[in-house]
Amino acid sequence: MFRVFRAFVCLVAIPAAASAQALSQRGFLEGSVFAFPQEASNDPTRIVGDFLARDELFWTPRSWLQLAGGLDFRANTHDQVDDSWALDFSDRTVQRPRLSVRRAAATLSHGPLSVDVGKQFIRWGRTDVLTPTDRFAPRDFMNVFDNDLLAVTGIRGTIQTSAGTLDAVATRFTPARVPLVDQRWTVLPTGIAPPATPLPRLFPDSPQVGVRWNHTGAIDWSAAYFDGNNYLPNIQPLALTFPSMRMAGGDVAVPTRWVTVKGEAAYFASSSPATDEYVMYVVQLERQTGEWVFVGGYAGEAVTNRRSTAPVTFAPDRGLTGSLVARAAYTIDVDRSFALEGAVRIDGGGAYVRAEFSRAYGQHWRATVSGVAIGGQSSDFIGQYNRNSHATAALRYSF
């Protein structure tokens, strides 16, 4: 086996040595401070510091082969990062890993066919305010309103034709990272006590598979099917389980004279007990003009079979439905930008607004300050975080 590996390395490495262009790198160091004006009932900490170092390398030893690798190093003042220094690959830890593989994948391409093997990012869907068909993109929800994508491990084959692309994907299950139970982003209903120890998580063994046809033309559209498990858990008294999920959906983008109209919808069915079946949909309008970018829309849901009776749930995707969501971004100049985004529940149950100002200094530095205001009723997904309004200051050095 080692001989085969060594032969492979020699095969790809020798021609590449002559070409510096075959190697590219990007990375950054970022320090952030989160300041919460109010204490939460389960979390008195009001200042949280976070540090992330990321480095990614892309190497193209042959025209038909690209290797991609990336590492993350994290530190946090509020116990959101695991103490272990072991290199994490699977992204299944309760806390964020201190040292983890962000991506490790090989891309082989031949004519219209390309195959990505390894830990990689796969994005489906076209809308921005919510993306129902984006089933291979679990997120880190340690901070619900400032979440980040997680990679998945598997294989993705893509065939490119003149009319579009056909994607076929099979991956190992990667769960979304949910908020820590003793921290402010976990809000338990009155009368329910937090568990003394973290609930065990029962990960499915079966692969997550999906196929998507993405058509490009005067009107872009796609149709997608997914068979696997929800990356968000059902919270049960004794464990967190990840219910089976079959998704059929699609998206469309229709350019008009004034705006681009985007729509995305998916039907979700499940064979797991106590799991709802529902349709989730998004309609959004998008326009860039001058230095402005506007995106606004409505995310909705229609439950076709209500089976869940759990008193505690964590579903940010479904939690955002029934809301008007909008974002406006303004490029002040080549170095400075300002953005405003928010969501308002149409039943008045909750709302949040975020304002962000960002400025670059020279070729490497960027400072960003933002403020998030959250309000509403405790029974509402957004409103339950009404004590979690916060301000953030971040400084990033990119290299």
Next chain:
Amino acid sequence: MSKRTPLSFVAFVCFVCFVRIVGAQDARQIVAEAQTRTDATSQRYEGLLQVFDAKGKVSDKRWSFERLGSHGQSKAVLRFTAPAEVKGVALLIVNHPDRASDQWMWTPAIERDRRIALQDRSTRFFGTDFSFEDLEERDVNQYDYTMVGDDAIDGASCWKIQSTPKQSKSSQYTKSYVWIRKDTYAFARIENYVKDEAVRRLNYSDIHNVQGIWTARQMEMADLRRHSRTRLTLDKLEYNVPLKDDDFTLQAIRRP
């Protein structure tokens, strides 16, 4: 006299029409010749973008550019290489002979591509003074032309030609004036108008013969409303380099 007047008038009208047709034909032929002289199967360069704001502050960006195919049928990929925070951001442009191009942008920070809609093409590209439309190829068949006259740019004698986009082009600009050097048929300046207001001016300079093609190695786009400008300097410019069609797809721009 009364019998001769209509004849004179008809003759005059015919003459004016003839002059306009010949003039238009000449103008079109000049632009077509300028385009023919830059024909290449492919092109590659590394670009330095310097954005000068109204106060004179300068910001630098770098991109690599590859184009496959010739006018009206080409595909291009533009990939940022600096500053570090935008490394990997890429734009795929698929030009068409009979309509506006298709454009997609890949943003690695969110791992997604996004189509740039036609109505959004007047937006500035990444804080530079180039709009998305300015990154398209100007194919000769997508405009109507009128000869304006002779003019001089940087001491070089030029034809000054008015170009008006055909309806299928879907341009933000109402019209443009194009200056073409008489000695080399190289573009010297393009001035773009919205209605009667000049909004952007692109100056070509440092013109050299590269592999038989007269090429400006420096282009400066001025935004006349914002009083800012962006200078693009071409480095390591090559024509007719071996490039693969497979590298000009949505799949390919994901790969840095």
